[in-house]
Amino acid sequence: MASCRLPGVRLHYERAGSGPALLCLSGSGSDLRRPPGPFAWPGAASFDLAAYDHRGLGRSRAENPDAQPAMADFAADALGLADHLGWESFLLVGVSFGGMVAQEVAIRAPGRVRALVLACTSSGGAGGASAPLHEISELPPPERLARLVELADRRAAGDPDLYARLATLFETLASGPPDPRVRDGLRRQLEARRHHDTFVRLGAIAAPTLVAAGRHDDLAPLANSRALADAVPGARLEVFEGGHGFLFDDPRAWPTIAEFLLGQAASSSRSTSSPSQTSAKLVDSGESPTRTTSGAR
Numbered sequence: 001m002a003s004c005r006l007p008g009v010r011l012h013y014e015r016a017g018s019g020p021a022l023l024c025l026s027g028s029g030s031d032l033r034r035p036p037g038p039f040a041w042p043g044a045a046s047f048d049l050a051a052y053d054h055r056g057l058g059r060s061r062a063e064n065p066d067a068q069p070a071m072a073d074f075a076a077d078a079l080g081l082a083d084h085l086g087w088e089s090f091l092l093v094g095v096s097f098g099g100m101v102a103q104e105v106a107i108r109a110p111g112r113v114r115a116l117v118l119a120c121t122s123s124g125g126a127g128g129a130s131a132p133l134h135e136i137s138e139l140p141p142p143e144r145l146a147r148l149v150e151l152a153d154r155r156a157a158g159d160p161d162l163y164a165r166l167a168t169l170f171e172t173l174a175s176g177p178p179d180p181r182v183r184d185g186l187r188r189q190l191e192a193r194r195h196h197d198t199f200v201r202l203g204a205i206a207a208p209t210l211v212a213a214g215r216h217d218d219l220a221p222l223a224n225s226r227a228l229a230d231a232v233p234g235a236r237l238e239v240f241e242g243g244h245g246f247l248f249d250d251p252r253a254w255p256t257i258a259e260f261l262l263g264q265a266a267s268s269s270r271s272t273s274s275p276s277q278t279s280a281k282l283v284d285s286g287e288s289p290t291r292t293t294s295g296a297r
Contacts, residue, residue, distance in 0.1 A: 003059070006080035008073065012059035013052035013081055014039065020114075020265035021090040022047035023082060025098030025105075028133055028193065029186050031058035036248060038093075043258035047091070052081055054097075056185020065181060071192050075104035082112065089268075091261045092207070093117040095247070096130070096220065097189070103198045103205070110206035115264035117257050118228060119212040120220045120244050125199035127227035130220045134190040145170055151218045153243025169245070202231040209235040210260045212253065214246030236260075 003012045014032055016039050024038040031053060038044060038051045053060040055069060055077055062069070078101060082090055089112045094102025099121025106113045122130040131151050136144055149156050149166045156163040209232045213225035222239065229237035238256055242249030 004081065004084040006077060006084070008064065008067070008069075009055040009060060009062050009077060011052050011055065011077055011081055013050055015048070015050045015085070017045045017047050017049045019045075019047045020262070020269075021082075021085070021087045022049045022261065023078060023087070023090050023092050024049060024051040025078060025092070025094040025101050026051065026054070027096030027098055028189060029057065030054065030098075031182075033058065041247075042254040046258060046262065050081065050085060052077075054101075054185075054189060056188055057182055061181070062185070065184060068188055069192050071100065071104050071196050072108075074101045074189075074192065075108055078102075078105050079109055079112070088112065089114050091115050091117075091265060093119065093257065093261070094121060095119045096121055096244070097193055099220075100124070100130075100193065100196045100198070103202070106205045106207055106209075107198060107201050110204060113205075113207040114268045115261055116205065116207040116209040117212060117261065118209065118225075118232075119247060119257075120214055120217055120225075121228070122196075122220050122224035123199040123202060123228050123231065124195075124197035127199040127202075127231060128221065128224035129196070130193075130224065131218065132194060134187075134194045137187070137190060148219075152245065153214075153216050154218050155216050155243070166243075166245075199227070199231060202228070203233060205232045205235075208260075208264050210257065211235050211237045212246075212257060213237065213239050214242045214244055214249070215239050216241075216243040217246065219244040 003010055032051060054074060055062045092102050092105060092113045099118040102116060102118060106116050122128050136147050145167060148170045149163055152166050153162060156166055211225050211229040213222050215222060225237060229235040240246040240250035240253045247253045
């Protein structure tokens, strides 16, 4: 357990494993204390894996909790943590909301991302948006829970066992975080999320990219993943059995992702360094996050 102070936020993060540097970005309302977390992923120990609580969530705290962050701020947090860890370049996995942040990171700092996985996520804009969680979060609890379950896997409506399993999974999130600060942080995260739109900038992504999607996902529909894969240069699309939780439903998912990342890490390590691989310059950002090397690991 560790934290680092970055511009505007004290970020809680965890790090484990040995291998290529891998930064994992989690979804809406995520908290490293709540399983299943990234460190439980099959194959996680094969990477020097770092994950963190987004600003305002879990144990990460924004310096000004009343300020509304933009997606650029979430991307700056990811890059700031990489700086803190001393990672000039790294593998990047983004899941759901984390996939939206990962798109921003890969667009803004293309020379730093060695390989990119975008899982159950959307580009926004012409590429399609994920379900409007900012609206769903305002529904009465029973209706909110039912809506989340239906969107997470469209098969749930006709499968009582699947419905019950997903309802249990979503119950904590649907009832809202008990800490008012975290509740406000989630609300601000969802507000930033609803403005997410990278579609016209996806051509700037230089990293080898795997887009991973669940066949029965209506939170981030398969059509959105197809649009992502078509728009990111050279991207590959893999469709897995399951809904928004396909990463744990389909036993092929994590091995496929790990194989892709390890293969790209080996390929890039064999290549000679070039300015495009080592540059930390941000492009098309509109904002320049301050780099930091201070703070506890």
